[in-house]
Amino acid sequence: MNFNFTEEQAMIKDSVARFIADDYDFDQRTKNVAMEHGFNPSSWQTFAELGWLSIPFPSAFGGFGGSAVDIMVIMEEFGKGLVAEPYVATVLLFGGLLARSGDGEIQQELIASIIDGSLQGGFAYHERQSRFELSDVKTTAVADGEQYRLTGEKTVVFNGAAANKLIVSARTAGDQCDENGISLFLIDTETDGVSVTAYPMMDGQQAANISLNNVGNAQLIGELHQGFGLMQAVVNDTMLALCAEAQGIMQKLTEATVAYSKTREQFGTAIGKFQVLQHRMVDMFVAGEQVRSLLYRAVCSADASNENATKDLLALKVMVGRAGKLIGGEAIQLHGGMGITDELDVGHYAKRLMMINTTFGDADYNQQKFLKLSASLGLRCMS
Template structure:
């Protein structure tokens, strides 16, 4: 199978790599994360000018019409540089849901604003009790005349503090935690009754808890009760993006650790000459390559509409968690005490990998789902 990138994909990759090199040295990255909402508005405008925000969207809305491979290329470079701008929550989740289910009028209005860097968005679906089950939703939407009124609370909303508009998952019928009866609603973050409490994750990126008290929704995304089916393929795309970001972080951490072993001296010689450390570096490299192989498999399966895509995604997310722990732990240990300091970037990469593990379900959760899938008596041979 040919895994070579196309000319356009190579250009995108080189463009993002140059941006990371020019604007995301470790000290610059720390200064960016310290800004309000954890990212730079100037950088976001550069993303728009370079055309990156248009890549996943259809050409009829001003987009590039890209697919999973294009997204993978961008996110892998973002992971290498620990880029903090909200490409995942605004473009892939919020924008992806609009493109998947919004009316033509809503798409024409909002997607060009995302592409131009003028609109920040977020997808509010996690709740306190839901853990990793996206269908465990207490938030309710009741009809009031021609409008829908939402009540409930969402937690850990990626980019929730900066978002101007939200897509909210709420229950219009059925019982918790069923998949039936879930619907998606578009609301303005400044609407009366919306209370946002922003805070930082371990890796410095901002999320928010959002309380909804008698909030009137602007519009329903898709049909009533179609929310779960509508969001599932969008979340699949997001899982691939998180995995690509994690792979980029793993590759960068591996390279930094190898360089440290080549330059750090102990007992009069470079510690990279010690066979025990060489074996550990091989294990780190193997973990990274295993993640890359599963990522390529999942991307190809999703791009081709393969029936095996669910198994590939579950295996990939499981590997991201396990390989991230392996590479992160070894990276810290082989850097010695320096690996624990804030002055070195090692800890920031480890934190990025920790967050990659828990987004959309950690390794243990996906291991259980994978086992249930392959052991199902109804699975196809």
């Protein structure tokens, strides 16, 4: 199988890598996350000018029409640079829902605004009681003429404070955990009844809790009662992208640890010459390569839309969680006490890996989903 990138993919990869090397070192990243919404608006406009915001969208919306491989290329480089700008929240989640929901006038207008960098968005799906279950929705929507009114609370909304518009999951039929009866609605964050409480996450990026008190002018996105399938499809796309980001982080941590071991001396010699530490760094490398192999398999399955795509994705998410814990922990330990200081980037990379693990379900949760899916397909499951 040919795993070489196309000329366009190589250009995208080089473009992101050059930006990070020239304009996005760790000191600049630290300044960016200290800004009002946890990212630099100037960097975001650079993303737009370089065309990165258009990559996932079909040409019908003015986009590049990129594949899962194209997104993987971008996200892997973002991982290496620990990029904090809300590409996942605005482009992949908010934009992905718009793109998959239809080809209406509102989709055309909003996606064009995402591509030119003028619109920030977010996806409000998580609730206090829902843990990792997308279908656990208590927020309600009631008809108000041709539009709807929303009441409820959403938590951990990525980019929630900076977002101009949100897509909100709300229940329009069924019981609290039913997959049927969930609908998606577009709202403006300046609408009366919307209350935003922002806070930084452990990885430096920002999220917000969104309180909705009889919020009017909510516009239905997609089909009534059929929002769960749309949500799941976009979450799967985004989960794959996050795994690519994690792979970039793991590669960066492994390389940084090996480089440090060649310069840090103990007992008169570089610690990288101690065999026991060499074994630990080999374990880091092997874990990262296992993630890379599963990532390529999952990306190929996604682009081919084959029957194993979901199973491959779940297996990848499990491996990312476990390998991330190993690589992040080893990188911190082999750097010694300085590995956990804010002044060194190693701890920040490890924190981002932990956040990726918990987004859309941690390793244990996705392993259980993998086992259930395998059983439903008539495969023998092994614990």
